[in-house]
Amino acid sequence: MQRLSLWARPLLGVWLLALVVTGCGTKASRGPSPGAGPPPKVTVAKPLVMETLDWDPYTGRLAPIEEVDVRARVSGYLESHHFNEGQDIEEGQLLFVIDPRPYEATLAQANAAREEAIARRQQSEAMVREAQARRQQVSAQLELTQAQLNRARPLLPSGAISDDEFDELVAAARQAEADAYAADAEIESASAAVVAAQAAIGTAEAAVTSAELDLSYCRITAPISGRISRRNVTQGNLISGGLGASALTTIVSKDPVYAYFDANEQALLKYIRLDQQNKRTSSRDAKTPVFMALADEQNFPHQGYIDFVDNRVDAATGSIRARAIFPNPDDVLVPGVFVRMQIPGSGDEQRVLLPDSAISTDQTSKFVYLLGEENKLVVRRVTTGAISKELRVIESGLDGSETVVIKGLQRCRAGQAVDPTVEEIQPGDDLGLPDKYEPVPPSKWLQPAANPVETPLRAARQPARYTEGASR
Structure with missing residues (x-):
């Protein structure tokens, strides 16, 4: 024990010295207290x-205003096509030609049937005139026999005329009357034949019109102006027309274009409240301005307006579909492209x-x-x-x-x-969007407003309109 304590004393002294030095250094490095420093x-x-x-942001998808699947109305072999795929076309431009020869033959047959019906009518009219002439002859004979019978009747009691002669006169008069009835019947029969021939002409003319239409359908033209897609059927194929016919190609219009987007229920209720508070008119009653940009565009250079809001919320998605319309003079807006949109979300x-x-x-x-x-x-x-x-x-x-x-x-x-x-707070760039809400005026509408047909039921539902002083 005594030997260990001799060895431990120097070590204990060194440890105490190090502790004192460390404590002094820590105290010296603490610095001043927080209350003594300058304010931040x-x-x-x-x-x-x-x-x-x-401005409320939305994502939409562009769609054409008009889209037509070009289909054949008649069946036949595709003879030729007359357009370049993917290019612009004009309304009425020739697109396809179906072999017209079967329909030309049908038209010729219909024309022949019409000429035959016209000839029948002319023949029936001649028969009517012939019957009318015969009726005049019979009428003259009837007048003659009646006159002879009237002169012979006073002579019969005196014996100036025999009974046989008188009976012959009576028989002749009755025969003339019968001939008159027969002539009248012949006239009626001939007149009925004229009516039937006229009806046959109408049927033949309808057949001619139908054949002409079928022949005209052999030349398939563009129903709208726009951009045409590829050919789905090539030359020489037999195509079917009418209901269930396959699309030969598709045409979409280019200017203007639609942009469809969906708003959730919370946004819908906000817009309704803004309309009730007269801060922002409902898009059903006014053309709400919309600004749009493509994926590679800065700010929102395209301006349009909302022209349609659906009549209910989709129960599956909880959103309501709306549509905006934009001009597209430079063809940069392509149907199917996603776009970014900004819609006024408050009043100014x-x-x-x-x-x-x-x-x-x-x-x-x-x-x-x-x-x-x-x-x-x-x-x-x-x-x-x-x-x-x-x-x-x-x-x-x-x-x-x-x-x-x-x-x-x-x-x-x-x-x-x-x-x-x-410092002074400076406003930043608001992406080129206006600071005031102004509905788009009718002079800038891209499509004219529809003019609904006035009906008694619709007129009855119209609210009463009062002018100033009308209630006084």
């Missing part, structure tokens, strides 16, 4: 207050704007630091909205008269004194 530097500014408009009004960097978030809400008395910080809870002018809309909590910390928030604490530097 921050940048402050007043919120930007200006009239802005919220004065708003308080702050950069996102000035807004802090805790577990329950968002807040900002305000510069209070003696440059001490005050926490203010805020409600934020959409982005406008690259700034965040403050819907509640600020009125624009406050001074807000916009930079240096990492060193900020409630009640802490700071060293502020004042």
Whole structure:
């Protein structure tokens, strides 16, 4: 024990010396206390207050206004085609030719049948005239026999005429009457033959018209102007016409074009409330402006308007389909392409704007630091909205008269004194979108408004219209 304690004493002394030196060094390196340092530097500014408009982003898909599947109306062998695939065509341009020879023969047969019916009518008319002439002859004979019978009747009692002669006169008169009845019947029969011949002419003319139509259908022309697709059937194939016929090709119109997009139920309800508050007119009642951009375009250079909103929400997707229309003079808008769209999501009004960097978030809400008395910080809870002018809309909590910390928030604490530097918030680029909501006027509509047919039921449903002073 005594030997161990002799060895331990020097080591214990060295350890105590090192502890003292370390403690002194730590105390010396601690520096001054927090309360003794300068206040942190921050940048402050007043919120930007200006009239802005919220724009709601959507993704849509372009579609043609008119799309036609070109089909054959008659059957036959495809004889030729007369267009370049994928090129622009004009309405009425010849596209395909079906072998017309069978239909030419049918037309010739129909024309012959019509000529035959016309000849029958002429023959029947001649028979009518012949019957009418015979009737006149019979009428003359009847008048003669009646006159002879009337002269002979007074002579019979005196014996100036025999009974046989008188009976012959009576028989002749009766025969003339019978001949008159027969002539009348012959006239009626001939007249009926004329009517039948006229009906046959009508049937023959209908057959001629049908044959002419079938022959004209052998030349298939473009029903609309636009851009044509490829040929689905090549020359020499037998094609079927009428119902169930396969499409020979497809044509789509180019200018203007539609853009379809879907809005969810929350957005739909927001637009309804804005209309009720007279902040933004419903797209069913006015042409709401829409701005659109392709995938490789900056900002939103294409302007159009909403021209259709569906009548119900799709139960499967929980969204409602809407459609916008855009001019396409340079053919850059191709059907089927996805596009980015911006639609007014509010009315134009004065708003308080702050950069996102000035807004802090805790577990329950968002807040900002305000510069209070003696440059001490005050926490203010805020409600934020959409982005406008690259700034965040403050819907509640600020009125624009406050001074807000916009930079240096990492060193900020409630009640802490700071060293502020004042700056001015500048609005950013709003992608070229306007700040005011204005429906598209009729002079800029791409399609004229439909003029519904007035019916008694529709007229009864129209609300009563009053002019100024009408109720006085």
